[in-house]
Amino acid sequence: MKIARYTAYGGPETIRFEDAPIPAPGPGEVLVRVRAAPVTAGDARLRSGMVPRGLGLLLRVAIGLTRPRVAPGWAFAGEVAGVGAGVTGWSVGQRVFGLTGFKGGAHREYLVITQSGTILPLPDTLSFEAGAAFFFGGLTAAEFLIDRAKVTAGERVLVAGATGAVGGAAVQIARHLGAKVAATASAANHDLARRMGASEVSDYRDGSPAGPFDVVIDVMGKLGWDRAAPLLAPGGRLVLVTADLSAMLGSALRPRRGDRRVITGTSKEDLPSMLRLVGLHQEGAYTPVVGQVLPFAHLAEAHRIAEGFHKPGNLVVTMDQTPA
Ligand SMILES: NC(=O)c1ccc[n+]([C@@H]2O[C@H](COP(=O)([O-])OP(=O)(O)OC[C@H]3O[C@@H](n4cnc5c(N)ncnc54)[C@H](OP(=O)(O)O)[C@@H]3O)[C@@H](O)[C@H]2O)c1
Incomplete structure (x- = not known):
């Protein structure tokens, strides 16, 4: 599978694609085939190190002094491609969405997440793109x-x-x-x-x-x-x-x-908050706007757009075509 990686703090050209084996889900883990993932303001900030004034050093202490030691990609939508021993409640083919969070790892074709982690069934009312844009x-x-x-x-x-x-x-x-x-x-x-x-x-x-x-x-x-x-x-x-x-x-x-x-502050990235947001969607209160959709291979271009802070709605990459 293809995975994206940040090689240095800097422009979108610092993003590289690498080949990696599709991971095997361990006990209690779910393997997800990622179909879509957002490219957010947060992704652009982690990659570039460009954060509001005074926070640059704190960012580097948190995620790496010389390069961002986090994996690209904060959230995902896709389908269950495998389950590890002892997994209950998730089945192969099920549509899901969730967060890889601050440590990242959604800008790849497959990811593994613990079954009780930040993963939820994707409602029928949301496409993979909207699921990626949701959180x-x-x-x-x-x-x-x-x-x-x-x-x-x-x-x-x-x-x-x-x-x-x-x-x-x-x-x-x-x-x-x-x-x-x-x-x-x-x-x-x-x-x-x-x-x-x-x-x-x-x-x-x-x-x-x-x-x-x-x-x-x-x-x-x-x-x-x-x-x-x-x-x-x-x-x-x-x-x-x-x-x-x-x-x-x-x-x-x-x-x-x-x-x-x-x-001020940062918002929580936990399951109760995710469930509440799904509830708001089901009440008709919130559906994310999906703006531009680009292929995963165009991840650098997506970062360029995201770091302009003028995108309408949410920018999403889809993993249907394999990057070169
Ligand atoms: N505190 C937290 O937990 C948290 C969580 C998520 C995001 N954030 C931060 O929130 C910010 C926005 O994120 P986002 O994903 O919503 O970004 P976004 O999708 O790029 O949207 C940026 C919005 O700001 C508007 N804008 C751009 N320049 C402006 C200006 N000079 N004055 C007023 N509005 C302006 C844009 O309007 P037009 O496109 O119409 O020009 C657009 O509506 C980022 O700085 C991000 O890091 C913080």
């Missing part, structure tokens, strides 16, 4: 909106950067929670923002829409406290989905600013 933005948006900002019905929510993976999920889930959603996006993506449930759409290049908002989701961290504070209603919450070191420290040391609050 990255969805888990982030659900956790920040529901658990952290605690959005309630009738609140006014601004999603700044509303049509990528995180923003697209945030618009849908905020709307489902009963919020009135304003969105900012490039003009080309305004229709998409409206289709996902935004009732008010503008271009972030023209400034922010008029507040007050109960919750501002600052997807790219471009507003920050200084520009978002004047938009916040009393009791308002600012969610910095992207935050540099100083914003992270600021929110940790001084989350409360009068009666308003700043929220």
